[in-house]
Amino acid sequence: MSYQLKPWHEIPIGSIVPEAGSSKLNHTGSWRMLRPVLNYDKCTHCLICWIFCPDDSIPVSPQERFETDFEYCKGCGICAVECPYDALEMVPEMEIKLKELEEEIG
Amino acid sequence: MAQTKVIALTGNQAAAEAMRQINFDVAAVYPISPQTELMGFFAEYVANGEVDTEMVAVDGEHSAMATCIGAAAAGARTITASAGPGIAYMLENLYIASGMRIPLVLLDVNRALSAPLSIHCDHGDSMLTRDTGWISIFSENAQEAYHNIIMSVKISEKAMFPIIVNYDGYIVSHSIEDVEILDDESVRDFVGPSDINRIPYPLLNTEKPVTYGATAQPDYYTECKYQQHVDFLKVYDIVREVFDEFAQISGKRYDLIEEYKTEDAEYIGISMGSSFGTLKDAVDRLRDQGKKVGAIKIRLYRPFPVKEVAQALSRAKGVVVLDRADSFDGIGGPLFKDVSTALLATDNNPFVHNFIYGLGGREIHEEEFMRAFDRLERLEKGIETRENFVEYLQVRE
Numbered sequence: 001m002s003y004q005l006k007p008w009h010e011i012p013i014g015s016i017v018p019e020a021g022s023s024k025l026n027h028t029g030s031w032r033m034l035r036p037v038l039n040y041d042k043c044t045h046c047l048i049c050w051i052f053c054p055d056d057s058i059p060v061s062p063q064e065r066f067e068t069d070f071e072y073c074k075g076c077g078i079c080a081v082e083c084p085y086d087a088l089e090m091v092p093e094m095e096i097k098l099k100e101l102e103e104e105i106g
Numbered sequence: 107m108a109q110t111k112v113i114a115l116t117g118n119q120a121a122a123e124a125m126r127q128i129n130f131d132v133a134a135v136y137p138i139s140p141q142t143e144l145m146g147f148f149a150e151y152v153a154n155g156e157v158d159t160e161m162v163a164v165d166g167e168h169s170a171m172a173t174c175i176g177a178a179a180a181g182a183r184t185i186t187a188s189a190g191p192g193i194a195y196m197l198e199n200l201y202i203a204s205g206m207r208i209p210l211v212l213l214d215v216n217r218a219l220s221a222p223l224s225i226h227c228d229h230g231d232s233m234l235t236r237d238t239g240w241i242s243i244f245s246e247n248a249q250e251a252y253h254n255i256i257m258s259v260k261i262s263e264k265a266m267f268p269i270i271v272n273y274d275g276y277i278v279s280h281s282i283e284d285v286e287i288l289d290d291e292s293v294r295d296f297v298g299p300s301d302i303n304r305i306p307y308p309l310l311n312t313e314k315p316v317t318y319g320a321t322a323q324p325d326y327y328t329e330c331k332y333q334q335h336v337d338f339l340k341v342y343d344i345v346r347e348v349f350d351e352f353a354q355i356s357g358k359r360y361d362l363i364e365e366y367k368t369e370d371a372e373y374i375g376i377s378m379g380s381s382f383g384t385l386k387d388a389v390d391r392l393r394d395q396g397k398k399v400g401a402i403k404i405r406l407y408r409p410f411p412v413k414e415v416a417q418a419l420s421r422a423k424g425v426v427v428l429d430r431a432d433s434f435d436g437i438g439g440p441l442f443k444d445v446s447t448a449l450l451a452t453d454n455n456p457f458v459h460n461f462i463y464g465l466g467g468r469e470i471h472e473e474e475f476m477r478a479f480d481r482l483e484r485l486e487k488g489i490e491t492r493e494n495f496v497e498y499l500q501v502r503e
Contacts (some may be wrong), residue, residue: 020316
């Protein structure tokens with residue numbers, strides 16, 4: 001996403017940020033080194049991972065845990081530590097990328 | 107004009123009286139001599155229900171300033187007070203307050219910094235704050251401390267910068283003087299009601315949520331600081347405006363600097379705070395001896411009144427800057443460097459010398475300031491020479 005840099009006189013006094021929810025603009029998923037890979041066979045949808053996720057990156061309904069939102073997941077691994085069913089494994093992002101690349105090349 | 111009455115008060119009592127009349131919303135404080143007594147007096151007003159202030163006893167000065175920043179950002183009219191090492195401990199948060207453009211009052215009851223430990227007066231603590239982006243005003247006596255506190259609220263809120271009011275520990279804070287007190291109503295009319303919407307982004311306005319203290323990356327930090335820089339230069343006019351408005355209720359007209367017998371003076375001494383009375387006495391005695399001398403007091407220390415100082419020194423042959431703090435930098439005291447820089451704004455090129463005096467509460471006498479003038483004159487005339495710009499005035503050999 002491209003955005004225009006403001007000149008000094010257009011910055012709100014005290015460098016405050018006047019819009020709420022502006023952290024959505026920051027796609028923190030790009031920082032991720034380890035990806036939480038979910039094993040759906042083990043997951044019981046207890047939603048404990050959702051309670052602990054510090055970045056609100058686990059979308060859920062009252063009954064179901066959906067796939068992690070990788071636009072914002074930083075790969076901190078708290079979900080994998082807290083999961084009582086060992087349903088999450090932290091896999092190096094590089095391994096996943098290489099695997100995807102190999103599949104693509106064939 | 108306000109109704110006035112003259113009563114005998116210490117500096118701390120006069121400051122507490124100003125705080126009572128202003129009726130701050132929040133005061134977050136941690137005790138440290140010589141400020142402790144001030145907050146003791148004010149705590150009585152709080153306990154007796156004479157003010158509506160929420161007084162928060164915090165765990166240290168760093169927390170005191172953090173609490174004040176939060177309260178003031180919410181929209182509360184806020185004050186804290188400290189001294190010496192307490193100012194040093196809150197230093198990180200002073201930069202945060204000015205960067206976030208929080209209107210806020212800090213009373214610095216000037217005290218020396220350790221080590222060796224001293225609870226007595228010098229300006230070492232205040233000199234820590236000179237680059238923090240706070241407005242800084244010095245008071246010569248209890249009367250000025252009382253007036254400065256009332257004016258500081260308005261200056262800070264108009265400028266959207268935090269402000270420090272300095273008065274000398276013990277010499278002013280614990281000495282009894284006659285102080286002319288204004289009536290409560292006039293003071294409250296002057297500072298105006300505390301409405302959260304007097305600042306642009308009060309956190310208590312839940313209709314318009316904002317983030318204070320966010321990160322600025324390299325693509326924004328310079329612009330944020332430049333805005334602060336430009337707005338800080340507007341403080342001179344705001345201070346003059348408030349001084350004018352205050353003159354209308356108090357009858358006392360203040361200026362950014364105070365000049366004493368400088369009109370035809372060849373040699374001029376410059377000081378801040380309580381020693382200025384002694385300096386004026388030294389000037390009078392030297393005038394009796396036929397010497398053309400004068401004195402200048404810096405009232406507004408930050409932003410530094412460059413033009414006023416340059417104008418006042420535009421005819422002087424020699425200037426002696428009297429610093430109540432050392433910089434330990436091989437150049438000279440903080441005020442010496444400020445005055446020397448201000449001289450770039452005039453074509454006059456007087457001889458400038460620097461003396462350090464009054465450290466850790468050392469009493470200063472007229473004779474010592476007279477000796478400073480004498481040394482200046484001898485240096486300027488080439489009768490004596492110096493190895494450094496800066497010398498100590500009161501050392502036992």
